[in-house]
Amino acid sequence: MRLRSLLFVPGDRPERMEKALGMGADALILDLEDSVAAGAKATARSAVREFVEMRSGDATLFVRVNPLDSDFIADDLAAIDGTAVRGVMLPKAEGRASVAELRQRLPGEYLVLPIASETPRAVFTLGDYDGAGLAGLTWGAEDLPAAIGASTSREADGTYTDPYKMVRALTLFGAHAAGVPAIETVYPDFRDLDGLAAYAARGRRDGFTGMMAIHPAQVAVINAAFSPSDAEVAHARAVVDLFAANPGAGALQLDGKMVDAPHLKAAERLLRLAGG
Secondary structure, three states, X not given: OOOOEEEEEEOOOHHHHHHHOOOOOOEEEEEOOOOOOHHHHHHHHHHHHHHHHHHOOOOOEEEEOOOOOOOOHHHHHHHHOOOOOOEEEEOOOOOHHHHHHHHHHOOOOXXXXXXXXXXHHHHOOOOOOOOOOEOOEEXXXXXXXXXXXXXXXXXXXXOEOHHHHHHHHHHHHHHHHHOOOEEEOOOOOOOOHHHHHHHHHHXXXXXXXXXXXXXXXXXXXXXXXXXXXXXXXXXXXXHHHHHHHOOOOOEEEEOOEEEEHHHHHHHHHHHHHHOO
8 A cells, every 4th residue: 555645635525525536645534533623523424434435446545533532433433334444544642552442442454544743642652653553653743732832833934843853753763663654744835835845855855655635736746755756766776686686795886886785775665665
C-alpha cells in the first residue's frame, strides 16, 4: 500500500468524497472528527458508510473516528462495521495502549493510523508504538499547542517553534522505530503551493514517506515531492549494481565519491519506494 498522499474529506460532504476520488490521492481520509460539527455526526456516519460500501473498490479509504474518550466513538465504529474500509485514523492517540484499546473495540481487522502527538502525554509515548497492524504514524501541530495553552506552534515565517520541531522529529523516529511509514502533517495554507512543495520536500529529505492533505489542489504537489525522480532512481540502481558486481566489498567508488553500506541501504529503500 503506497501512502504518499492522504486527502482529508469531511464526512458530512458526500459530494466532496466523490470529487476526491479523481484527485489522485493514494488514500482518502473520511473525517468524522474535527471537520464535522457535533450535530452533524449522525449524518456524516451515514454518508461515510454509504460511500465506503459503494466505493471501497475504487480507492484506499480510511475513516478518522473521534477520540477514544469521546461520546461519539462507539457510533463511529458501528458505522464502519462490516465495510471494506482499509483503516481507521485514531486522533489523540497515546501510544500502544491506545492502539490496543481501539483494536479491542474495532469491528474488524482494520489497520490503525494514529495521530500520535495531540496531547501532552502523547509526546512521551512516541517511541512506544508496535508496528503490527499500523498503517503508519503521523502527527499534528494544532491540537497540542491548544492543549497546553500555547498561542501557536509556528514562527512568523511559518516554521515550527522549538517544541514542535522536537515533536515532529520524535514522530519521525517513532515511526521508523516501529517499522511503519512516517506521515508528515498537513500544510494549512492550501493556496500556497510553492510553500507546500518546499515543506513536502523537506519532509521527504528528513525521512517522511508521505503527507496528509487538506485540499485536493495539494495532492499533485505532495505526490511529486514523495516520488523519486528519474535521476534518483538511476543513481540508486547504479549503487545497487555496483555492490552486486563487487560482493563482499565494504566501500566502493561511484562517480568520484565513496559509497558504503548506508548508501546501499538507502538506495535499496529508494528503489522499493519507486516500485510502489
